[in-house]
Amino acid sequence: KIYPNIISHLSDKNNVSDKDDYSGFADHMQYQFSATVVSNTVIADDLFELIVLAPQAARCFTPGQFYRLQNFETLAPKQGDTLLQMEALAVMAIPVEGQPDQLRFLIERKSVNAVLACLLQPNEPIALMGPSGVKHQLPKTLSTVAVMGGLMGLCYVLSSAKAYQQAGHTVLYVGTLPQSWQAIASTYLSSLISDWSLTDGNTLEAVDAYDSQAPSKAVRLSSASQVFVFGDGDDLRSLNAYRHQKHSVFHAEAQWVASVYGPMQCMLKGVCAQCLQWQIDPETGQRTKAVYACSWHHQPMDIIDLEHLDERGAHHRMQHTLTTQWLRYRIS
Numbered sequence: 613k614i615y616p617n618i619i620s621h622l623s624d625k626n627n628v629s630d631k632d633d634y635s636g637f638a639d640h641m642q643y644q645f646s647a648t649v650v651s652n653t654v655i656a657d658d659l660f661e662l663i664v665l666a667p668q669a670a671r672c673f674t675p676g677q678f679y680r681l682q683n684f685e686t687l688a689p690k691q692g693d694t695l696l697q698m699e700a701l702a703v704m705a706i707p708v709e710g711q712p713d714q715l716r717f718l719i720e721r722k723s724v725n726a727v728l729a730c731l732l733q734p735n736e737p738i739a740l741m742g743p744s745g746v747k748h749q750l751p752k753t754l755s756t757v758a759v760m761g762g763l764m765g766l767c768y769v770l771s772s773a774k775a776y777q778q779a780g781h782t783v784l785y786v787g788t789l790p791q792s793w794q795a796i797a798s799t800y801l802s803s804l805i806s807d808w809s810l811t812d813g814n815t816l817e818a819v820d821a822y823d824s825q826a827p828s829k830a831v832r833l834s835s836a837s838q839v840f841v842f843g844d845g846d847d848l849r850s851l852n853a854y855r856h857q858k859h860s861v862f863h864a865e866a867q868w869v870a871s872v873y874g875p876m877q878c879m880l881k882g883v884c885a886q887c888l889q890w891q892i893d894p895e896t897g898q899r900t901k902a903v904y905a906c907s908w909h910h911q912p913m914d915i916i917d918l919e920h921l922d923e924r925g926a927h928h929r930m931q932h933t934l935t936t937q938w939l940r941y942r943i944s
Contacts, residue, residue, distance in 0.1 A: 644668045647740035649732050657762075657792040658721040660730050666740050667713040670705075675772030676748030678704045680741040681717070681880045682731060691942040701725040702876055705743070707774075715740075718770075720763055724935045727943075744879045745909050748772065750779045757836045758816055760786040760851070761842025764871060767795055768840065773804040784808060784831045786822045787813055788886040794854060796934075808830045816846045816854055823861055824878040838865055841870040841913060845922040848913060872905045874924035881907035889924065890917035891924065 647666035654660045662681075670677065679703045685800050688697040701719075707712040721728050732738065751757070757776055758860060759765050766787060773783045786806040789797055794810045801808050807829045808823040819833070839862065841851055848870050855862050877886040887905040894914040903911075 636898045642926045645737050649734050649736045649738060651734055652729075652730065652732050655718075655796050657790065659793055659796075660719055660721065661666055662717045662719060662729065662732065663708060664715050664717070664738065664740060665713055666715055669740050669742055670707075670713050670715045673705055673707060673715065673743055674747035675775045676768075677743035677745045677910070678702050678879075679715070679717075679743060680739075681729065682739045683728065684737060684739060687736060689731065694938070694942050696728055696731065696942075697938075698725045698728045700877065700879065701729060702873070702879060704764065704771055706767060706770045714776045718763060718767055724932065724939050727936075727939060728765040741879065744881065746904060746907060748910065751778060751781060751838060754780050754781045755837045756784065756831055758784050758786060758833055758839045758843070759835035760788075760818065760839065761847075761871070763793075764873070766800070766838070767944040768842065769805065769808075770800055777804075782831055784822075784829075784833070784836065786815075786818045786833070787811070788813065788818045815841070815843055815851050819851070819854065819861065833861055834863055836866055839869065840910065841868065843871065844925065848921075850917065852913060868913040868917055869910050872909055872911050872916060872921060874905050875920060875927055876906050890920040891915045892917045 623793045638762070644667045647664055647669060650663040650665050652660060652662050657848065665680075679702075681698075681703050683696075683698050685695070688695050690696065701723075703717045703719060704716070708716050708717040719729055721727050721730055759769050761768075765785065766789065769783060770784045775785050775866050785795075785801060785805060787808060787810040789810050789812065791812045794812075797810060798808075809818065809825060811818045811821045812856050813821075821831070823833060841848060843851075852868075872889050874887055874889050878884040879887075882904050885904070888901050889905040890899045892915055893900050893912070899917060899920075900915070
């Protein structure tokens, strides 16, 4: 019933603007909501940096969230009869200093989708959805935050350190990175934080390395009231046991938060249910509820069902192996 009134109202506006006004408006909207590759650079062995011009996505960025990155089917290259189209790749964004319309992504050439992302060319339009997930809530009182893990841990520090520091908090990083990545990682970190350590071993070796350097560090691990851990189920298990044995290394009342990165598809926080992940009662070990990991991707470590996390990570292992072999055959 309201439709005729709407049309009547709009008819009075028909001659308010001209074609040039509309052209400018259309160009502005196209610029704001499109995403285009600025550069794609290999910065270390099997590690590349992708910079994307995506004004609206970049200006909506908040620390802790991630983006869904994919190439377009119509623009994807072909090798023989194989279309090199990516499945959606979840990536954590890093702001680009002095470029508020751009986002930076560090991606390891590990999965098939990451290898295909490495083929993206400057000026190529891509599909970038986000930010998705949940932005991290900064502590309400002045705190020291410790971040542990590999590439995702590094990305989290680069993504969120400035926000923590602007709120008066201190950030330290305990990294597990390949030797060939450590120089570029140190370059990135030196402009943001004062205390970090990098090893090419496992998480426990990285913790021991940082703790052994404690006399030369301005910030000790034992002062961290919040600890973020990025790793797989084995990393979380070993660190969970370690923290209950080495009481002097960590703050007794520290809040432990861990990454829950299972398979995801839509990344729309409650639509496809591909990312469902069980939580448990830490006292009994019994499952309590299933949550969408794409809307709660950093969870209290004690309530994560690590066995289920392992199972979810193994679901596509055979498909991943076969697809990897086929891609190597096609692009070799």
